[in-house]
Amino acid sequence: LDVADGLQRLAQWLEAFSLQRGETSPTLFSLLDTCKSGMGSRTLRHWLLHPKRDRAEAVARHHAIAALQAEGFEPLREALKSVSDVERISARIALRQVRPRELTGLRATLQVLPQLRAVTPAALRDASLNPPTDIQELLERAIAIEPALLTRDGGVIADGFDAELDELRGIQQNCDGFLLDLETRERARTGIANLRVQFNRVHGFYIEVTQGQVDKVPMDYQRRQTLKNAERYITPELKAFEDKALSANERALAREKLLYEQVIDALITRLAPLTALGRTLAALDALAALAERAVTLNWCRPEFVNQPCLEIEAGRHPVVQARLAETGGAEFMPNDCRLDASTRLLVITGPNMGGKSTFMRQVALIALLAAIGSYVPATSCRLGPMDAIHTRIGAADDLANAQSTFMLEMTEGAAILHAATDQSLVLMDEIGRGTSTFDGLALASAIASHLHDKTRAFTLFAT
Template sequence: MARLRSALQQLPELALSLDTVAHPYLKQLAEFSAPMDSMAELLERAIKDNPPVVIRDGGVIADGYNAELDEWRDLANGATAYLDKLEHDERDRHGIDTLKVGYNNVHGFYIQVSRGQSHLVPPHYVRRQTLKNAERYIIPELKEHEDKVLNSKSKALAIEKKLWEELFDLLLPNLEQLQNLASALSQLDVLQNLAERAESLDYCRPTLTEKAGIQIQSGRHPVVEQVMDEPFIANPIALNPERKMLIVTGPNMGGKSTYMRQTALIALMAHIGCYVPAESAEIGSLDRIFTRIGASDDLASGRSTFMVEMTETANILHNATQNSLVLMDEIGRGTSTYDGLSLAWASAEWLATKVGAMTLFATHYFELTEMPNQLPNLANVHLDAVEHGDSIAFMHAVQEGAASKSYGLAVAGLAGVPKAVIKNARQKLTQLEQIGQNPARAESPQVDIANQLSLIPEPSEVEEALAQINPDDLTPRQALEELYRLKQLL
C-alpha cells in the first residue's frame, strides 16, 4: 500500500512530462497513467509513512484516519495524560517528591518511590517489586487502568484489521484502472530507458522488413564496446537469400564470437523495438535465434562438454527453419580431428542445403572454407590478425574470404605457455603440414576429409636409402661411408 501510494504521488509530475507527446500510442499511455488524486489522498490518510511489513501487530493504519481506533490506541499507549495526572496527584497528596508512575512489559504499571522516602508511602500501596534504590507499588486505581490498557491493545488491533480489510474494498472498484496504470508505467519505463540508451550510446533506428536477410553497416556489440578501454572496431554483415551462410575463420581472440553475438543481439534488439548499435541495420523477420557457443559441461547429469555441445547442435538441426538465425561456434572441438571435422562439415552442409537458415558458422577447420566452392549461397569471411616475430596483433576487422593461416601458437604464447613448448609445437606443426599436403584437394569435387589430413608419411630419400642397406654385408669402412652419405641426404 505504501509503495502504491508512493507511485501515485509521482503521477502529477509524470503527467507534466507527457503533456507534449504527439504519438497516438504514447497519448494512450499518458491517459492510462493520469493522476489518481482521490486514491492517493485515501492512501495518504489511511497508511502510516513507514508501516511495518505485516499487519499482525498493528501500527499500519495512520493516526487520525478513524476516531475510535485513535481512542483505543491512546489507552493502549498508556494514556499518558491520565498517568501524568495520577503521578502529580499522588505526589501532592502524600508529599513524596520522588514518586513516579511508570510501565514495563514484565510487571505492567507501577508507582516507584525512592528507598529514602519509602516510609512516607500510605498503607493502601501494595508492594509489587523491590529494587536496589527504590520500591515499586500498585494501587487499585492503577490496576484498573492497567486492565483497561491491556484490553485496549487487542481492541485497537481488531479495529485496525477491520479497517485494513475495508481499505481493500475501497480500492477494489479501481482495480482495472490500477492494472492499466501498472501496464502503462512499465511500458513508459522500458521505452524511456531504450530512448535514453539510444541517445547516449549513438544507436540507429533499424528497418524491419518481411523479406529474409540481415544487412548491418558498422555493427557493434552493445556490452563489449562499453567495457573496452580501446575503441571498438565496428564491422558490417550481409546475409540474404543468395548469401545465407558465412564460414567465419580467424585466430582465437580475433573477435569471431563477438562478431557472431553482436549480429544476434542487434537482430534481437530490433525485434523488441529498440534502436541498435550500428550505423544502419535492415533486419528481416526472424522466428528464432539458435546458438551453439561456448564450452560448458553438465557433469552432475553425466554429460561431458562434447555431449552438451552435440545436444545443442541436435536441437538446432532439428528445429531451425529458413527464417531462423543460427550461430555455430567451433563445432567438433571435443573429439578427434577426423570426427570433429566430419561433424562440422556435415552440420554446416545440413544447415545450408536442408534447412536454409541464415547461419554464422565459426570454425578452425580450414577444410570448411572449401564449402563455398561446392555449395551455393555460402561465403567465407575472416577476422584479420598480423603476426610480427613471436607477437600477434588482432585487427578485429572482418574481411571477405578465408583466413590465410591459424594463429593458435601465437595465442598460446600470449597466454604464457613456455617458449620451449611453443618451439616444439612449431616443429611438430611443420611436420604435420608437410604430411597433410594433398595436391588433389582442389580438383576433388567432393572433399575427402580423411585423405586431406592423412598422417601416413611418404617415404623420404633417407628412408629409401636405409631400406637398401644390409649392415651384415658392410665392412667398417663401407658402413662409415654409408653413414656419411645418409647424413648428406638428410
C-alpha cells in the same frame, strides 16, 4: 523469437546476464539497465528473455524510443526516481501481505502521477496513468504519514480515520488528564476536599476517601477496598473508563488490524487499475532506459522489412565497445554483415583471438536487441522476418547425463537441424572439434551444406 530450450544457452553464450566466471558485469543487461526502479529492471530483463516473433510490439517500442528522444527523456527519468515498485506492491496486495510502508510508497507514487504524466510524451500517455482517485484518497485518509513497519506495532492507521480508534488512542494518551478531571469534579460534587482518584496494578482505578469523610460518599459509589484509615470506591463512570483504559492498547491494536484489513479489501477491488499502472510505469522506465542508451551509445533504429535479409552496417559489440571505452583501450573496429536471399551462409575463419566469436555474438546481439524493440549498435540495420536464434557454441561435456563433448555437439547440432527454418538465424562455432580432424571437418561440411542447401537459414559458421 521462439528460442525455447536454447534461450538459456543463447543468453549464456551472449553473456547477456552473467559472464562465464559468474560475474554480472560487464554484460548486455548491465549495460542496458539504467532503469530508475526495480520494476523497470525486471521488465527489461523480461524483454531480453522473451523476445517475440511478432514484430508489432518491437516496432511500437521503436516508436516510443523515438518519441522519448524527440521530446526529451531526462524529465521522465527524473520523475521515475520518485516511483515505488507498484508492480510488487500490487502483487503483495493481492496476497494480502502488503506492509504499511509499502502503502505509503504507493500513496507517494499516486501523488506524483500528475507531474509524471506532464513529462511523458503524448504518444506514451496510457489511460492506466489515470487510476481511480479514490485509491489515493483512501490511502491519504487511512494510512499514517510515517506508519510503523508492521501492523502489530500500532501507529499504522491515521488519526481521524476511525472514531473508535481515536477514542482508544485518546484513552491511552489522556489517562492522567481524565483522572485529574474526574478528581476535580468528584471533589466538587461530594464536598470531600481530600478525595483522590488513583490507580494500582492490583485493584485498578479507585476513588479513595478517608474514614472521617465516609458519611459524605454518594449512593453511586461502590466500595472496592477497605483500609485502616480509608475506603476505596469505584463509580460507574470510573468503571467504564477502567474497562477502556486497561484494554485500550490491546483494543487499539486489534482495531487497527481490522481497519488495515478493510483498507486492503478496498484496494483489492482496485487491483486491476493498480496492476495496469505498475505495468505501464515499468514499461516507461525500461523504454526511457533504452532511449538513454541509444543516445549515449550512438545506436541506430533498426528497420524491419518483409524480404529475407540481415544487413548490418558498421555494427559493434555493445559490451566490448563499452568496456574498451571504460578502460581506455583500443577503439572497437566496426563490422558489416550482409545476409540475404542469395547469401545465406558466411564461413568465418581466422586465428585465435582474431574476433570470430565477437563478430558472431555481435550479430546475434543486434538481432536480439532489434527483436525486443531496442535500438542497435550500428550505423544502419535492416532485418527481415526472424523466428528463432539457434546456437551451438563451445566445447563442453555433460558427465552427469553421460554425454561426452562430441555427443553433446551432435545432439545439439541435430536439434538445430530439425528446428531451424529459412527464417532462423543459426550460429555455429567450431562444430566437430570434439572428434578427430578429418571426421570433424566432414561433419562441419555436411552440417553447413544442409543449413545452406536444405534449411536455407541465415548461418554464421566459424571454423
